[in-house]
Amino acid sequence: MKLRLPSSTLALLCAAMLAPGGTQADDFTSVVKGALAASAATDLSVPGKGDSNWFFLRRELEHLQNGDLAAADLSKANKEGTDPVPVIAKYAKELKALGVELLVVPVPAKASIYPEKLDAKVEASSVPALAPFLAKLKAEGVEALDLEAEFKKVRTAEPANQLYCATDSHWSPAACRLVAHLVAAKYKTLPEVTAARLAGLTTLPAETREYHGDLLTDAQKGSVAKEKLPISRAGLGAGSSVTTVESSPASPIVVLGDSHLQVFRKGGNMLDSQGGFVDHLQVALGTPVQEFTMQAGGADGPRVEIARTSAKNPDFWSKKKVAIWVFTAREFTQGKWREIPAQVKKK
Template sequence: MKKTVFILSLIFFNILQTRSQNLLEVESKRILTDNKTKKTIKGLDGWMFLRDEINHLSKGKFYGEVSKITSENKQNGRQDPIPAIVDFNNQLQKLGVTLFVMPVPPKALLYPDKLSKKLSIKNTYDVNYKELFSKLEKSGVKTINLISKFKNNRRKGIETYCKQDSHWSPNGINTASEEILKKVSENSWYIDYLKENKLSESPNKLEIEIEGDLWKNSNKSDKKEKIKIKQYNKLSQLNNNSPVLLMGDSHCLIFHSSNDMLAENAGLPGVLASKLGFNLDLIAVKGSGTNSVRIDLYRKAKKIDWIKNKKVVIWCFTGRDFSESISGWRKIPVVKN
């Protein structure tokens, strides 16, 4: 009897999840239609969203056979993200390097109620992401799923995204860094490396006013957002010989590389280094983090001593690129055969 009740409860729960997922897709399509070609979609309570991100969420499932329809790339063999990620992971494993794939979840998955009154924070909209992570893990790819941690932050009143920018906030960066630390510190080499290379730094705590990319692409009538940052001037410096390589898109550069990245030395490279206790190596681009960063890695790996120093690669990129990357998902060599 208890088993039957459990199975029925599970079926009912899955039905509710599917309905919530469908509602997000339907509402996203409506919002895209209502806003036509606007790059910035204004939500509620001063929150802004990137059009491409809403477009990604409107498509539903974005991997497997259906990616031939949902992907913005139209070349066969480049539409499904899973084969390229698994191939990259397998190549790194052969070199003795552990890969962690850490997509930054779409803002609307964590703040659906700020996108539309019809969407509720109480509902679950990450069904497709859960399945993707499960498929990657079953294929031997280690992942860092930030969604549940970001949800916990939201319940505590901690904002993990900027309201007026398409990137995560310093709070989001801090949470991601803590999750990476948990994974990296499980390895035996970490303690040995830390004994001889440990660094620490007291950050400069600042409050800055930003001109977020979403704000810039709006009518600029909203008051500029203020953000509290922690600046690590020493730990943000890069180390080409570091055992940890951080690679990805502008989420690795926001608050780190100044100018249009809003601040300097307060982004993921410095914050993560402060958690780990040593400087990182970095390969990052302002465009899509799917292919170009892996090409850059291949070029650097021609210097065999460089890749020999690596123990861990953290691949951090925006989740919307699973479907919205124009260049798609190529299989790219790590080292020359």
């Protein structure tokens, strides 16, 4: 017996399989694998087929080719052979025992939010969602912020609001500010935070700046135009300028993570200053935070620094209430994920 579908249903199914230009749409994970196969293993980045002005970090595409993280065996998918879930869960449990709440904030891969920039023929709905994997963390007692869902909301409501740099491996100034406010909304009413208020914190009106990001070689910088992005500076207000609020050991809030916490804050190869996540988080909270951030530190580096600090100062965690851990989601399959204690006790 043959199953006959109404013509209207067939039309809808066909439309769902077509890319915007009317051609056959491609599966996202297959597109990622194709982009990797078409590039050299030594390439730092892969230019977009959908938009030649956009570049994608090769290591991030290597992460994305694993598909649905929730269905993957991360002890095998992770290039170091380490499943991050039990490591993160143990760290969260240790912090909870110290009276500290952990919030994990994985930054989604750029191509998962802007798949059409990688390839115009990709079917956006075929991008594996990060939410099921974050649910696995939640089941182990880890609170995580689903930025993928938040970023897709912004893409729908404000399509002109660019959330990632086209030529850099990091999020944009707009994303820094957005995520800072999402995180601050969870903790700004804590008594310990309100008691540590700092007067004079402010955000300046946006200004447009030009950047060449870290995904371009020197040769490419000669042929690829600088991208223009709006940036709002945040800090202690002084007329039409602000002063950077530096890391504060007295803060009840600890922020740890990779270069996503340094971009647009530290300047130099981090593109700009006073417009990063930490800058906006401090203004949104109304208080300074203590930072443990580093470039190329992965998931381990900042935790090592915290462990060393706790060894020198046994009371380090005594007045801390929240630890906000921000890192690129590619660390789930690219990071080492060593078990590093939150508190090191001297023998």
